[in-house]
Structures are given as C-alpha cells and as structure tokens.
Amino acid sequence: MNSQIAVKIQLYTKCVEFADQRINNIQSALATASESGNDETKSSAGDKHETGRAMMQLEQENNSAQLSEALELKKKILKINPNQPSSIIKPGSLVITNRGAFYIAISVGKIQIGGVVYYAVSPVSPIAIKLMGMSAHQETDFNGQLFKIISIA
16 A cells, blocks of 8 residues: 555646646746737738737736636645545545556646556546546446446555
8 A cells, every 4th residue: 555655646746747837838928928919010021010919908808817727726636645545545545556557636648657557637527537436346337337346545
C-alpha cells in the first residue's frame, strides 16, 4: 500500500505541474496578444486597423476564458490530499483495475511512472463516473467491457 501512496504522490505532482504549465502558457499568450494589440494601434489605419484590433480583442477574451478554466483546474487538484488512502473510489483515488490504472483527479491523460501507464482522469469523465463510490473487488461494465477493481489507494 505504501508504494501505491508513493505513486499517488507522483501522479498528484504531475497533475499540479500540468495545471501550472497550462496557466503559464495561457499567461504568455495573453501577454503576447496584449503586446501585439499595442503595436497594432501604433502602426495601422482605417478598416485594416479596426479588423486587427477586433481580432486581438477576441484572442484576448478567448485566452482570458482559458486562463479562468486553467485556474479552476488548479483549484480542483489542490483540493486533493495525495497522502490520504481511500477504501472507496472518490476524487484523489488511485484505482487499479484489470483494464488499467486510473488516477481520479484532473484530465491529464496518460502518465507513465516506473514503466507503468496511469490515466489521470477528471471525476466527471465517463469512466470515473462509472467507478465512483465503488470499492475493491467490485466489478462494473463500461463500454461493453468488464472492469474488475483490484485495489484502491
């Protein structure tokens, strides 16, 4: 069980890094768009100027919305305590099944640790919804496949 907690901590760290990287990328895009918008106002005139300005404004609004989503993602991962063991599947659980290993946290996708592939999925993903609330040795059908829960950490 201790090795599973160690894996959970590594998965948690990877998820936090993913969220941080996403936030940094969006903030960089926002800064670049802002600089471009400032340059656009200095250099152009007429309809071309107005079109360019409108496109920059749309890009900034899109980036702002993405930043808000990324910050919310970061909040969700920070609510999880990776040291806390669990006997039932809930956010923060590491679930080992006969069909793969899942970390119920945020949607990152495939993460490889020690040669083993884990899937970091959101609690609202279809597989997580199906597994949520179950305990070890239970079974469920998902997409026509039988998932047997081997262990939960």
